[in-house]
Amino acid sequence: MSNEVVYNRIPMLRAERGISRKDLATALGVHYQTVGYLERAEYSPSLFLALKIAEYFEVPVEVVFSLHPFARLGS
Amino acid sequence: MNTWEKRRDRLESLPANRWWSTRPARRRLVVAGTAALVVLWAGLVVIAQYAPSDLARNVYLSMFGLSLVVGLPVISWLHAATRGALYLPERFLDERQLIERRRAYTSAHGATTLVLGTLFVLANFVSWQDGPLSITIPMALIAPTALTLAATHYTMPLLIAGWRLPDPPPDDDEDE
Numbered sequence: 026m027s028n029e030v031v032y033n034r035i036p037m038l039r040a041e042r043g044i045s046r047k048d049l050a051t052a053l054g055v056h057y058q059t060v061g062y063l064e065r066a067e068y069s070p071s072l073f074l075a076l077k078i079a080e081y082f083e084v085p086v087e088v089v090f091s092l093h094p095f096a097r098l099g100s
Numbered sequence: 101m102n103t104w105e106k107r108r109d110r111l112e113s114l115p116a117n118r119w120w121s122t123r124p125a126r127r128r129l130v131v132a133g134t135a136a137l138v139v140l141w142a143g144l145v146v147i148a149q150y151a152p153s154d155l156a157r158n159v160y161l162s163m164f165g166l167s168l169v170v171g172l173p174v175i176s177w178l179h180a181a182t183r184g185a186l187y188l189p190e191r192f193l194d195e196r197q198l199i200e201r202r203r204a205y206t207s208a209h210g211a212t213t214l215v216l217g218t219l220f221v222l223a224n225f226v227s228w229q230d231g232p233l234s235i236t237i238p239m240a241l242i243a244p245t246a247l248t249l250a251a252t253h254y255t256m257p258l259l260i261a262g263w264r265l266p267d268p269p270p271d272d273d274e275d276e
Binding site: 046054055056058059060061062064065067068070071073074 | 193269
């Protein structure tokens with residue numbers, strides 16, 4: 026595994042829209058554990074997968090992924 | 101649904117997925133699998149030392165049986181625990197699983213190269229012990245050596261993948 030962490034908002038977007046890991050995985054064509062590893066930032070997606078995730082949530086890719094930790098809501 | 105799709109679905113539904121899902125449990129499996137492999141290699145020493153004899157045959161067959169009894173379930177459970185990352189065709193794997201698979205094969209290639217190199221040095225050392233090519237190798241050693249090498253070649257990537265995988269994320273019904 027790479028030490029370069031890519032932070033993401035997948036859990037937040039998923040929870041906000043009431044989508045299960047399995048549903049998201051099916052939509053993206055990946056194993057549901059891959060979604061879990063992505064959420065825990067233990068796996069950094071390819072550019073293709075990152076764009077697919079952004080497209081699925083209908084947001085720009087930088088809303089979902091960042092090289093720096095996301096600011097907490099309300100801070 | 102074709103054969104591989106059925107196999108993938110069966111792998112996903114095996115209870116072994118849960119038994120061996122955590123990293124410590126999976127690593128215990130890897131230790132058991134490695135032990136089975138070591139027993140297979142130790143059997144070659146028995147043949148080299150005592151064949152041809154009933155003792156060599158009986159001891160080797162017992163060790164082979166033990167290795168089989170331990171090794172076969174371990175292989176099946178490791179395939180289940182790694183969700184078929186080293187078992188299913190590439191078209192059934194996603195990008196993360198493909199990376200896992202390639203990492204395991206790369207590390208296993210290095211490890212088997214080391215094993216073969218060590219075997220080459222050892223074989224030279226043994227055969228030149230009492231002068232140039234002075235010892236006789238029993239014919240009984242040929243088939244078990246080929247089998248042991250094949251078993252090592254097959255199981256090494258699986259053992260490495262089983263050892264390296266992190267704890268899986270919890271299932272949806274566990275965290276929601």
